[in-house]
Amino acid sequence: MNDKTTPPPQVWPTLRATDARALIRFLSDAFGFVATAVHGEGEFVAHAELRWPLGGGLMLGSTRDDPDNPWNLKPGTFGAYIVADDIEALHARAAAAGAEIIRAPFTTDYGSEDFTARDPEGNLWHFGTYRGEPH
Numbered sequence: 001m002n003d004k005t006t007p008p009p010q011v012w013p014t015l016r017a018t019d020a021r022a023l024i025r026f027l028s029d030a031f032g033f034v035a036t037a038v039h040g041e042g043e044f045v046a047h048a049e050l051r052w053p054l055g056g057g058l059m060l061g062s063t064r065d066d067p068d069n070p071w072n073l074k075p076g077t078f079g080a081y082i083v084a085d086d087i088e089a090l091h092a093r094a095a096a097a098g099a100e101i102i103r104a105p106f107t108t109d110y111g112s113e114d115f116t117a118r119d120p121e122g123n124l125w126h127f128g129t130y131r132g133e134p135h
Helices: 020-031 087-096
Strands: 014-017 034-039 047-051 057-062 079-083 100-107 113-118 124-128
Touching: 014 020, 020 034, 020 047, 020 057, 020 087, 087 100, 087 113, 087 124
Parallel strands: 014 057, 079 124
Antiparallel strands: 034 047, 047 057, 100 113, 113 124
């Protein structure tokens, strides 16, 4: 995995969804994630990777009826902060796609332009221009 096309190490949050295929479509349409891998049969998604255009991404899959599974995440309990460039345009896109806007665009006291939305599964997505402190 050391070829030039393999991305560098990153953090990839994960979540489960009641209707994973619908959530993948929503995250693509509303926020601009790009589905790069979707594995599974019919409505069941065993594993999906969605890349964020500015770097990184997330992984998701369908819920499973397996109480002994150590990765038995509950749908709708996920939350993430995602760095974005054009908050106004992303907010408009999300609202047009049916995202529940929890907090309209605003400026934080440290200068980040932000907004918060909820997806149809109940997960929270907070987008902002703040990229973190320098290393």
